[in-house]
Amino acid sequence: MTIKLREWTWFDLPVLAALRADAELQAQLMAKPKQNDVHEWLARRTSDPAGAFFIIDHEGACAGFVQLTQVERGESAWVGICVAPGRQGQGIGAQALSLIEAHARESFAARVVKLKVLQSNTRAISLYERHGFRRSGDDGDACLMEKV
Numbered sequence: 001m002t003i004k005l006r007e008w009t010w011f012d013l014p015v016l017a018a019l020r021a022d023a024e025l026q027a028q029l030m031a032k033p034k035q036n037d038v039h040e041w042l043a044r045r046t047s048d049p050a051g052a053f054f055i056i057d058h059e060g061a062c063a064g065f066v067q068l069t070q071v072e073r074g075e076s077a078w079v080g081i082c083v084a085p086g087r088q089g090q091g092i093g094a095q096a097l098s099l100i101e102a103h104a105r106e107s108f109a110a111r112v113v114k115l116k117v118l119q120s121n122t123r124a125i126s127l128y129e130r131h132g133f134r135r136s137g138d139d140g141d142a143c144l145m146e147k148v
């Protein structure tokens with residue numbers, strides 16, 4: 001299983017729309033489900049000078065997305081990761097995390113990579129811990145993690 005990160009294309013829109021509308025998935029991302037906002041969302045994410053957005057591509061198909069937000073060049077960046085429910089548990093999230101972390105460090109010289117994850121999302125937390133992220137604090141029902 002090899003994935004790559006790439007820019008979005010029109011062929012990705014149905015998968016992305018399904019991810020945006022999935023209430024359970026959005027709850028794990030600490031967000032609410034959204035209908036019919038994919039274009040607006042992509043425009044916002046891809047025009048953010050302090051961010052980056054990539055499709056997780058597996059054999060040409062969209063398996064999810066990763067993003068960087070609140071990038072402070074030479075300092076830090078926040079990582080977000082979402083693997084489509086039907087594609088979870090196949091090693092995609094682990095590879096995507098390595099690739100987006102490398103992008104943060106290489107393209108933005110990020111010294112610290114940060115993320116926020118629900119305390120209840122034990123699967124994601126153990127993935128992050130295995131990748132060297134350490135808990136740095138709490139924010140309500142979420143756990144803040146970072147990797148220097």
Ligand SMILES: CC(C)(COP(=O)(O)OP(=O)(O)OC[C@H]1O[C@@H](n2cnc3c(N)ncnc32)[C@H](O)[C@@H]1OP(=O)(O)O)[C@@H](O)C(=O)NCCC(=O)NCCS
Nearest residue numbers: 028081082083088089090091092093094116117123124127
């Ligand atoms: C959390 C998430 C990114 C992980 O991605 P993934 O592709 O499912 O994870 P992987 O297949 O790469 O597996 C990562 C680890 O979780 C383990 N794992 C996979 N499926 C699992 C399952 N059903 N239950 C428990 N652990 C599981 C794997 O064994 C792997 O551990 P390993 O590295 O020791 O082998 C993905 O599940 C996801 O997007 N979830 C919904 C959104 C979300 O929670 N995002 C994170 C919010 S901050």
